[in-house]
């Protein structure tokens with residue numbers, strides 16, 4: 001993991017919603033030093049902004065799932081007219097996504113929105129951009145609100161000006177695999193940023209999305225090397241959930257592991273709660289955010305399994321999500337082969353045998369139960385452990401004792417015994433059972 005790239009931070013939100021810092025590490029607007037903020041997670045509403053009640057409910061659903069910031073589209077005046085009401089009822093910072101008409105940006109700023117997103121591909125008139133910049137500077141009682149400059153691949157290309165396009169291409173990235181597109185993205189950004197800098201406005205976040213993961217990786221890598229602003233990472237039009245989440249995670253994960261990226265949106269054609277959950281899981285997996293709630297470790301199962309582990313994992317997961325507030329590690333393992341190793345690193349663990357399971361709390365064996373009792377017993381131990389941690393009687397991640405692997409023939413049920421007996425009868429002369437990592 002490469003350390004996070006320092007950027008000039010921006011701040012989104014107010015006293016009521018809480019303020020989310022994006023980026024950091026370089027001095028901010030008041031020239032005071034800043035720390036790098038945790039990577040934030042965003043999503044966007046899918047419904048109409050002017051349907052106020054539905055829009056508020058949708059935003060709050062994403063906030064409950066863990067979204068730090070929610071964006072909404074304001075294509076028409078009736079959408080910006082709805083904003084004031086929406087802002088009064090929602091609990092996370094809101095970004096207005098403005099396409100085609102700069103007046104929508106001015107109206108959204110007037111309504112009190114916390115950040116604006118502009119696309120140089122469709123709001124390019126200098127006077128109009130300057131008007132939006134000046135309004136953002138004055139907003140929030142003179143403290144200003146930030147602007148994201150989003151140069152999406154699909155809307156950035158100047159198809160009507162071939163000569164200009166070719167000149168841009170040759171000048172910057174002639175030898176690069178995605179040179180043509182990168183040249184246009186970077187050139188557009190430089191041109192656009194010049195307008196902002198000339199107005200003394202630097203509260204900028206940059207995005208450069210494409211539906212191609214390799215282009216996203218290359219574009220953000222080039223932009224990160226050139227501009228000191230925080231980056232909003234995303235793959236656009238990634239597709240349906242199953243494939244879109246992989247396309248997004250591979251691009252965003254690569255960039256984040258290289259220290260690039262300050263706020264993320266995973267996007268795909270499905271319920272956007274999934275985008276938030278996947279974004280958070282990506283950050284947890286890379287150690288870029290402290291996990292909220294339990295981390296579940298589970299084995300994929302194999303020919304050694306003798307309980308219904310998939311159902312068990314599903315049920316454990318659902319209850320942990322509802323009841324466990326602390327980032328405790330819970331391991332659900334199929335057998336004694338890898339069970340002890342994973343259980344040793346977990347706060348609460350079970351590993352199964354033949355329709356039985358042995359439960360451990362920080363390495364200490366607390367129960368040996370039949371399959372039907374594994375779920376309630378494991379969950380009860382999780383609840384009890386959470387209570388002990390909250391009362392200061394236990395600490396997360398503290399292993400008390402090394403796990404001594406149980407005798408698989410005796411304590412974990414008769415199945416192993418039968419298998420061993422069969423092997424012996426078959427003349428193999430061994431139980432075939434090993435203890436340790438596969």
Ligand code: SF4
Nearest residue numbers: 299301302334335337
């Ligand atoms: S823990 Fe046991 S059942 Fe699960 S995958 Fe590993 S060897 Fe197979």
